Amino acid sequence: MAAPAPMDKVKDIEYTNWLKVTLALYYMKSGLHTFIQSEIDQLHQSLVKKIYGGPSVPLSPCTMCDASHVVRNKHSGVWTFPKQCSSYCDVWLYELLKLHTNPKSEKIYWNNSHVSSWPFKPWECAKVFMPRGQTPSNAGPAECDAQALLTLLTCCTHFHHKLSQQGQGLTHKISSMRNKVIHNGEMKVCDADRSNYLQEMIQMLEDPVNLKSLEGCKDAVGNIRKVHDCIAC
Numbered sequence: 659m660a661a662p663a664p665m666d667k668v669k670d671i672e673y674t675n676w677l678k679v680t681l682a683l684y685y686m687k688s689g690l691h692t693f694i695q696s697e698i699d700q701l702h703q704s705l706v707k708k709i710y711g712g713p714s715v716p717l718s719p720c721t722m723c724d725a726s727h728v729v730r731n732k733h734s735g736v737w738t739f740p741k742q743c744s745s746y747c748d749v750w751l752y753e754l755l756k757l758h759t760n761p762k763s764e765k766i767y768w769n770n771s772h773v774s775s776w777p778f779k780p781w782e783c784a785k786v787f788m789p790r791g792q793t794p795s796n797a798g799p800a801e802c803d804a805q806a807l808l809t810l811l812t813c814c815t816h817f818h819h820k821l822s823q824q825g826q827g828l829t830h831k832i833s834s835m836r837n838k839v840i841h842n843g844e845m846k847v848c849d850a851d852r853s854n855y856l857q858e859m860i861q862m863l864e865d866p867v868n869l870k871s872l873e874g875c876k877d878a879v880g881n882i883r884k885v886h887d888c889i890a891c
């Protein structure tokens with residue numbers, strides 16, 4: 659079947675629903691930026707203290723270790739650095755794995771981050787918990803797409819204490835929804851799904867443990883409601 663003409667597609671209500679859901683995902687992830695950056699900074703400070711016994715980090719980055727050196731034992735599934743270095747890269751690896759929901763998974767993408775930056779750049783540690791394909795230009799939450807941030811929230815156990823049980827469930831649900839919507843070849847969402855998806859994003863941003871009171875989340879909720887009610891779209 660031939661693709662619809664541009665004006666027909668633009669007027670297709672299910673296509674505008676698809677646009678509304680993707681736009682709401684953008685607002686949702688924007689609303690989470692400040693919270694996620696702040697949490698990652700705090701987590702990093704606690705790791706520095708734990709690994710070096712105080713607030714000090716090495717004077718210069720490790721020149722010996724690289725993400726490509728991290729190996730996974732095929733039988734036990736345990737990830738290790740075969741060599742030890744004076745910057746404690748192997749200890750960083752161990753501590754980051756302790757925070758991973760599935761530390762023996764094959765799908766931990768060390769190449770997402772610069773190992774030598776772990777002691778200095780909190781965001782390089784966060785990238786260990788993201789889907790593959792993160793680049794050096796991803797230097798903070800604003801450079802991530804919604805899926806990268808949702809995967810961080812679900813795979814890094816630090817965040818599990820920062821959301822209610824319902825909020826944790828919603829991050830999984832929204833992550834699956836996002837994949838379904840983005841990979842929909844027709845770029846269509848029905849009215850009922852659009853309402854449910856937007857409502858779930860609002861519910862997640864209004865999680866009572868930490869998110870509901872944050873200005874960024876309140877703004878995001880307001881913008882998602884406007885997307886929902888947008889008559890012109």
Ligand SMILES: [Zn+2]
Nearest residue numbers: 720723743747
């Ligand atoms: Zn090293």
